[in-house]
Amino acid sequence: MEPDVVHDIVREMWNNEITTKFIEDGILSLEESECNNTTLAIKAFMDSIRILCLDILGKGATLIPNFNVHTDSSIFNNTMSWNNIRNHLMEHKYHDSSFGQGKVVITPYNCGICYRVDHPRGICVKASTGLDSTTCTKS
Ligand SMILES: [Zn+2]
Numbered sequence: 001m002e003p004d005v006v007h008d009i010v011r012e013m014w015n016n017e018i019t020t021k022f023i024e025d026g027i028l029s030l031e032e033s034e035c036n037n038t039t040l041a042i043k044a045f046m047d048s049i050r051i052l053c054l055d056i057l058g059k060g061a062t063l064i065p066n067f068n069v070h071t072d073s074s075i076f077n078n079t080m081s082w083n084n085i086r087n088h089l090m091e092h093k094y095h096d097s098s099f100g101q102g103k104v105v106i107t108p109y110n111c112g113i114c115y116r117v118d119h120p121r122g123i124c125v126k127a128s129t130g131l132d133s134t135t136c137t138k139s
Pocket residue numbers: 111112113114115116119120121123124125126127133
């Protein structure tokens with residue numbers, strides 16, 4: 001499964017009336033001066049979705065599809081609003097007819113090398129290159 005497929009699944013799941021209302025409520029809970037245009041803010045949030053693939057291998061060196069979903073949550077300058085929205089987004093059923101049901105986990109890893117929570121130690125880019133692991137290394 002490619003990151004583009006996951007991106008389309010996530011975007012489709014988040015692009016519904018209930019989720020839009022959750023996001024609107026999160027934005028509207030801010031001071032009016034902090035967010036003057038809700039529609040543009042929601043569009044920017046949706047456009048900020050980035051999918052990063054992790055090359056995690058299971059038994060027999062079988063690739064186990066793992067994807068990190070990143071968004072720009074800066075429009076929610078309120079931790080409680082962002083947590084409510086994130087919890088709502090976690091409750092969606094991310095499904096693809098070819099690949100089945102996705103499992104959603106917040107901060108599933110804790111790398112012992114660079115201390116990021118978006119990848120396991122075994123695939124830490126910093127360990128082998130000294131660089132931070134912010135790009136997809138799958139070819
Ligand atoms: Zn790391």
